[in-house]
Amino acid sequence: MTSVSPRTAGGSRRERREWLLFAALIGPNLALFAIFTYWPLLYNLYLSFVRWNFLRPRKPFVWLDNYIEVFTDTQFWIIALNTLTFTVCSVGLTLLIGLALALLINQPLRYRNAARAVLFSPVIMSGAVVAVVWSYIFDPRYGLLDQILGFVGASSPDWLGDPRWAMPAVILVYVWKNVGYAVVIYLAGLQGIPRELYDAARVDGAGAVDRFWHVTLPGLSPVAFFLSVTSLLACFQSFDIVKVLTDGGPAIATTTLIYHLYDLGFVSYDAGKAGVMAMVLFGVMLALTVIQLRYVEERVAYA
Template sequence: MPTLLLEPEVDELRNRAKRSRRNEWLLAAALLAPNLALLAIFTYRPLLDNFRLSFFSWNISSPNSTFIGLDNYIEFFTRPDTAQVVSNTVIFTVFAVIGSMFFGLLLAMLLDQKLLGRNFVRSMVFAPFVISGAAIGVAFQFVFDPNFGLIQDLLGRLGLDSPQFYQDPNWALFMVTFTFVWKNLGYSFVIYLAALQGLNRDLAEAAAMDGAGSWTRFWRVTLPQLRPTTFFLSITVTLNSVQVFDIIHTMTRGGPLGDGTTTLVYQVYTETFTNYRAGYGATVATVLFLILLAITVIQVRYMDRENKQK
């Protein structure tokens, strides 16, 4: 027969449960407090301060600033170079994200096979990701230089002229995009490789037994299982590519012809530290933050909708 608890015993159990929950909350607060404090000091406070600064005119070398309201934002949306800078940012980001993820997945699928020396090749693919972007930029200057670069030498052997990577804005943007993809390819590669090794192999084997070809198995079995990984990479690679500075600064300094490869992040640098207009630089940074926030929210809402439909 079940044991009947007396009222005092029931109250004691309830009190123990409350104390246990309270202790768990206190432990969670103790563990989270240092991280939340660091986020507040080094992330949220600078973010709010940057937003405040965007309403001021401030020469970074001066201790004084002047409140000008929305003048910086009006200037940003009416300046003739804004369209070029935004276009550079969009083109660079789109091709950098697609290139990094597409070739990262291809290499991950290739090196997921049992091949001779695959561990060494995996290390070589990932190695550029941990190298400084400035060092990569300097190295690739010897690749793209139209006078003595590697591409010039290879095309010269074929009787062809090298593109003017440092004179033509379109070729210059291609140059920095290619360099960024080459450097950051290892990141997408490692994430996709880990995801491939965690897939349910039984589904692919069952599809093969049903007569599905390689492309069908990839499209119908492998790719749907990689959707969470693709979603994660789409956010992280986008954030990483939009914030690129070192490669552009090393290879082109935002040129040629003024703004040939200038992105929003690089414009923040030039306006703040070259033109000494910290207020306008803060405005560009705020606009970029709002764009990234909107993209992230759209991606998260899309992924949530996909998960609810399953």
């Protein structure tokens, strides 16, 4: 008969207590995460295979019919192109303008702390509030832009009513609201680059452009990677600015995937097609994240 030593028994009891403590601490978080993240995702996947208008008690399965109807609709591809245009332009301009402003504010200038606060203030404002303010600025008869253009003898276009100008207007507002976030993150990255690297580059005869390409950009690559991931995901989910500024119009000139999801689900009450759009958005964002983590991160120079 094998006997268990008191030391072994004590160690087993201690391990069990540690596992119970771990389960008690992590269990509520995992439960909340499953309820509010995984369950909605699975239920949305289920809805994408049924025909339901939120009112009927029955949800008949139609399998892939919703997907076929969505992907064969010409409007879907126009909306997808709108989303691509909005995302590429908004994220690209936000990152580029944010980098330029961060490089400027990083210099020993007067009132640079005040400039940081001014640049960051739109970030903490509601997107709906920002859109309301800009809707008055864009007014072609009485808006601020009309007054400014009037000084040079030009007239303001119908920013929000003309399909040619509506998307640039939405992109402008989105960049204005979010560029301060990029500035603050870039500034943190710039201040984390060792000054010794710049001193060594000067000793080697590197000019300002060479220092920027060979010291600043590699040093900022982790920050730029972080900003690219978070900005892309946030841009795909941007809804409030489009809703308040243009309501997806004129026609569908500013309708994006997230806005189309809202329109299908809460205006047309077509839960099945809205579920398809949600799955499309989930798939696109997941693919972009995987591509960035798999290929872009390889070029990031971590210290």
